[in-house]
Amino acid sequence: MLRLIALELRIVLRDRAALSLLAVLVGALALACLSGAALMQTQIEGREEAKTLQSEAVQQWRKRLADAELPPEEAILSPYRLRQVLIAPLPVLADFSAGRAPVDPYTTTVTMRASRNTLFQRSGLDNPELLVRGGIDLGFVVVVLGPLVLIGLLYGLFAADRDSGIAQLISAQAGSPVRLIGARIVPRLALVLLPIAAAVLVLLATGPDIAGRWQAAGIWLLVAALFLLLWAACGAWVNSFAIGAETAAFTLVALWALITLVLPAAFSAIVQAGYPPPSRFEQIAAARATEVASTEAYENDHPEIASGEFEGRLASIRKTWDLAQKVEAATAPIDRRFVDQLAGQQRFAEALSWASPALVAKRALEQAAGTDPTTGHDFRRASEAYLAAFRAYGGGFVERGAIMQPADDGRIPRFSWLPAKSSPWAEIAALIVLAAALMVLAIRRLARPALA
C-alpha cells in the first residue's frame, strides 16, 4: 500500500495542472498567513492603545484624588471625570480565522455619561470598501479554497480510468479498486493538508504567546482536516458512479458551489426574510422620545459652567444622574426587545447552517479561534453589565453628595470578563459522521465490479 501511495504521489507531482493548483494553494496560504498576522498585530496594537489610555486615565484619576487642594466644587464632579477602558481578551486564533474580529468592537470607554446605546458607537474605523471584499485567512483557505483544490486533484480519481478504458483492466486484474482509490486519495489529501498544517505551525511560531493557543490550534486543525476529509470522501463517492471524468469534475464543482456559495446565500436570504433584524432607527427615535419625556428641564452637559458653587454643581450632576437613570429605565424594554429579536435571528441562522457543511466548518473554526458571533455578543453584554455596576458606583457618590477620596479608588468595579471556553464538539461530530457515511457509501459502491 505504501509503495502504491508513493507511486501516486510521484504521479501527482509530475502533473503540471496539479502543481499549478498546489501553487495557488501555497500562494493563498502565504497571503493568509501575512493577512492573519497583520490582523493579529492590529488587534494587539488596538488593545495596547486601549491599555495606554486606561493607564493614563488611572494616573490622572489618582492624581486628582490625591490633590488635597482640589476645591470641593470641582471635587464633587469626580464621578463624572472617572473613565474606565474595557478591553476584551485577545482572541486566541484571530490570525487563523478572522470571523467577526475585524468588525466587532473589542474595547470601549465607560464613563458616567455612557449609555447602553452609545457604548460602542466609536468603534471601527476600518474602510467599508475593504471590509465588503473580505480578507484571506486560513479559515477561508480551508472552507473555500482547499476543497476546490482537492476537487482539482481528485475529480478523475477513478472516472479518468473509465474514460481511458483502464478501469475494466484494473477490475479484471485486482478486483475491487478500493485500495487503489485509497492510495490515490491519501497523497492528494496530504498535499492539501500538509501546507495548511505548515501554515498553522508558522503562525503559531510567529504569533503571540497566548494561554491555550496551541490547544485551540489543535482543535482548529482537527476541524480543517475533517472538513477536507469530507471533501475527499465526496470525491470518492462521486467517482463511485459510472461516469466520466468531465461529469465527475462538473458534479464536484457544482456540489462545491452549492455547499459553499448557494446554500449559505439562500440561508442568508431566508434568515433576512424570516427574522428581519430589528430597526436601529426605531430604537434611536424611541430612546430620544423617552429622553425628552423623562425630564421637563433637560440638563445641559456642562455642570462646570452651569454653576461655580458646590451646591449648584451638586444639584446639576444630581439632575444629570437622575435623568440618565430615567432614560436607562425607559429604554430598557426597547433594548431588551431588540436583543431578543437578534437572539432569535441568531438561533434560526445557527439551526439553518447545519444544512451546509461549509457553514458548519466555518462556525467550528471561528469557535476554536474565539472570533465567533457568540464571543463578540458576550463581550457586549458583559460591557453593558459593567456599565450598570460602574454607574451605580459613581451614582452613589452623586446621590450622597459625597466627595470621592483616595481610598475609594480600590472600590471602583473591575472589569474581568473572559470568553466562555467552548469547543465545537457537535460540529466535529457532524463532520466525522458525514465523512464516514460518504466514505462507506463510496467503498460499498466501488466494491461492485460492474461499476468499472
Add this chain to the structure above:
Amino acid sequence: MSITAAIIAKDLRELRRDRRVVVMALLVLALALTALVTAYARISAYEADRAATIVADRVTWEGQGERNPHSAAHFSKWAFKPLTAQAVLDPGITAFAGSAVWMEAHNRNPAVARPIDDQTVILPSGDFSLAWVLQVLMPLLVAVIAASSVARERERGTLRLMLASGARSEALVKAKLASVGVVTLALGGAVSVIGAVAAAGAGPFDPVRLGLWMLAYGGFLSVVAAVAVAVSLRARSSGQALMILAGLWLFAVVLTPRAAASVAEAAAPTPTAERFWADVAAAKAAYPSPFADGMEAFGAKVMAQYGVNRLEDLPVSFGGLQLEEDERLGNLVYDRQFSALFAIYEQQRAALRWANLASPLPALQNISMALSGTDMPHQIAFQQQAERRRRAVVTQLNTDLIRNGAGADFDYLAKPGLWAEVEDFAFEPPSLGETLASLWADALILLAWLAGAMVLALRSARRLNEAG
C-alpha cells in the same frame, strides 16, 4: 446558412439539451430572483422605517418645550442615510457602513447602525445580492458552459472534421465566442432586466445609471466568456478546461479582491479607533478653550468687538459666543483628523486598483457600487453632509442663544417655535457627472481587459490548426 451560423445554432441546441447547464442556469436565475426579492423587501422596509423615524423624531424635536438652545444642541438631531432604488442591484458597502449620524454639539460622531453589527450570518464568499450573483456565480456558470465549447469538439473528433470541411479557425472561434456570448448575455440580460424592474419598483431611479450599470456587467461577462473560450481552445480535454477555468475563477473572482483588500490595508493602514479618538481628544485639549485657558483672551476680544469694558455689559450672550468659538476650534480639529482618515481610504482605493492587473473584478465592483450609490465616495458624501448640517444646526441654536440670552446664558430658555425652524437633514447624493468622474480609471481598466480577452481568444485560434 454560413458555417459560423451553423456552428452557433448547433452549440445552442447542444447547450439547451445539456440538462446540467440548464439546471445551473435555472439555479442562477432563481438565486438572482431571490436576491432581488430580499433586497427589494429590505430596501422598502429600510426606507419606510427611515421615513417613519424622521417623522417621529420631528414630533419629539418640536415637542421638547421651552429649553436652553445649547441643551437642545446636545440632544440635537440625527441624520439618516437614504438608500437609492439602485441599491436593489448592488448593496455595495451598505452592510459595513453606518447609516445614522448623531449631529451633536461639540462632537463629530461617526456613522453608526451598521447592518453588519446585527447580521448573524457572514457568508464565506461575500454578501448575497444581485451583484454577487452576477460577479461570482455568473462567471462560474460561463466557465462551465464555455469549458467544453471547443475542447469537447476536439475530444469527439468533430473539430478536425469542421476544419477539414473548410471552416476557417478564426470563423470557428468567432462562432464559439458568439454562442457562449449569446447564452451569457441572455442570462445576464434576463437577470439585469428583472433587476431593473425591481429597482423601478423600489423608487425613482436613473435610467442612465442603470444603462451604464448593465453595460459594465456586459463588458465584464464578455471578458469572462472570451477567456473561457480561449482556455477551451488550448485545453487537452473538457475536464481539464473546466478545472483550469475553475482555478482561474477562484483566482480572479474569489482570491484577488480579498488579497487586494489585505494588501490595501497593509499599504495604507487604517488607524485604530482608540488611537484616532485619542488623537482627536488630545488635539481638542491642546487648543485654548474659550471656557478655560483661552477664556480671558476671548473675553477681551469680544469686549473690544462690542465696545464694552465688562462682560456683563455685552448686548449678547457671552456663553453663546463661547460655545460658537468652541465649535469653530473643534471643527478645525475634526476637519484635520477626518481629512487624514478619508485620505487613507483614498490611498487604499488606489492600492486596490493594482489588483486589476490580476482580475477585472475590482474595477467592475467599483463601477457597480458607484452607479448603485453604495460605494465609499457616496458614504463619505453622506458623512460630510451630515457634518455640515450638524454645524449649521449647532450654529443656528448658538445664534439664538447669542441674540436672546444676554445676561441669562445657560438659564435662557428658547421658545418652542425655534425648534420648528431647524430643518431636517436631506442627503444630496453625488451627481451622475461626479460619479462618472471618479470612475474613468475603472472604466478604462475594464475596457483594457475586454480588448485583451478578445485578442487572447482570437490569437488562440492559431493553435487550432496545429492542435485540431
